[in-house]
Amino acid sequence: MTDQDLADLLRDLGRHRLTEANAGNVSARRGAGMAISATGIRTDTVTAADIVTMDFAGKFAGGWLPSSEWAMHAAIYQVEPAARVIVHTHSDAAVALSCLDEGLPPFHYMLAEFGGHDVRCAPYATFGTPQLAAHAAAAIEGRSACLLAHHGMICHGPDGRTALTRAVKLEMLCRQYLLARAAGPVRCLSEADMEAALARYATYGQQPGQPT
Ligand SMILES: [Zn+2]
Secondary structure, eight states: OOHHHHHHHHHHHHHTTSOOTTOEEEEEEETTEEEEEBTTOOTTTOOGGGEEEEOTTSOBOSSSOBOTTHHHHHHHHHHOTTOOEEEEEOOHHHHHHHTTTOOBOSSSGGGGGGTSSOBOEEOOOOTTSHHHHHHHHHHHTTSSEEEETTTEEEEEESSHHHHHHHHHHHHHHHHHHHHHHHHSOOOOOOHHHHHHHHHHHTTTTOOTTOOO
16 A cells, blocks of 8 residues: 555545544554554545554654554554554444444344454543553454444455445444344344354355455
8 A cells, every 4th residue: 555545545434424524544554564644634635645654663754643543553453464454433323333332243244244243342442542552452353343432443454445345334234233223122143144154255256266
């Protein structure tokens, strides 16, 4: 991911209405550290010049301060070797569900997209703190996404397109779960149902002849 790719990814978050104004940030693993959007950057005006290169201890180059959530991104890159790109948003349905201190149970087979039977919700901690970073890293371990209580969501992928698609799908699933909850008690899928969905997801979307 170039700096321009990251700026474009942050703009795409705005276009998908996953974040408003400056309440979202994106990063990509780069060498032994990462490149991350600068703090306070708006999704509608971001450029490649607003991307900061830094290590996982907080040392950065250039004149812009990195996102206030850089420690959360750094912690996730360190526990999830598969994470190449990270997207963090305050999208409406994810925030609403996170304010119940709940993640997503296996109410829909598409939760398999995130690598397990559920999407956990990290306990609340003040934004930008090492405590929030530790909570997020624990909640996302073994998954590609988690909610952050009273805050939003964070997800990762092997590339920018996948990370963005996961954020869009997580927001959709949070919205659908809240709709179902409002209609009545939600019956969740069984462990066997979710295992079958996970097995299908291992090859989902691949065309014949593509490498697995
Ligand atoms: Zn945030």
